[in-house]
Amino acid sequence: MSRRGRAIGFLLAALLAAFAAAAVADGYGERVARGYGELRPVLVTTASLGAGHPIDPETAARSLDVRRVPAAFAPPDSLRSLPEAVGLVPAAPLPAGSYLLAAQLRPPRTRASGPRLGRGRRPVEIAVGGAGALLAAGMGAGGGRVDVVVTTEPSGSTSGRTYVAAAAVPLLALAPETVGEAGETSTATLGLTRPQALRLIDAESFARRVTVIPSR
Secondary structure, rough: OOOOHHHHHHHHHHHHHHHHHHHHHHHHHHHHHHHHOOOEEEEOOOOEEEOOOOOOOOHHHHEEEEEEEEEEHHOOOOOHHHHOOOOOOOOOOOOOEEEHHHHHHEEEOOOOOOOOOOOOEEEEEEEEEEEEEEHHOOOOOOOOOOEEEEOOOOOOOOOOOOEEEEEEEEEEEEEOOEEEEOEEEEEEEEOOHHHHHHHHHHEEEEEEEEEEOOOO
């Protein structure tokens, strides 16, 4: 047989071997699919992930990968793609080589905005006067502390009195003043304890004026 003939024979043998291998692989794949279900994508960790550290796009590309496994082996809540994990935070450390599950992740915690209220204080809205001065001082968005001053109506021969009903309370928000039957009033949102809130709500019903002034 000539050299050309031998080369053609080897090529045909190689093609037959390739076809046979493909047939065996297809048969094996079909048997796997019948026994364990179709292949489905799952997200696995290729590097360890620390607890509490958000998964940003760079971390996802570096530490995660999509694999295809039989459905019988894939956990029900396993993530399937990188975008599903981006922005979430591992609740516990995740070692490399593990499935990435929805139950292992949580949304990032957001810090509460605005001033912190002390223990036992709650936001309460009170109709007040004197807001113009606070607004001019840039306190309309809250963040400072104010004294709430109550001025009572005169009663018979007794003149009214003025007193501080709540001192150095957090000012959370202050609406611009409006003119109504009671004169110029505004709505102040204050961080009050329960006794302070009850005292000031009661004062709204009988006082001639409730005023807020910057606390010292």
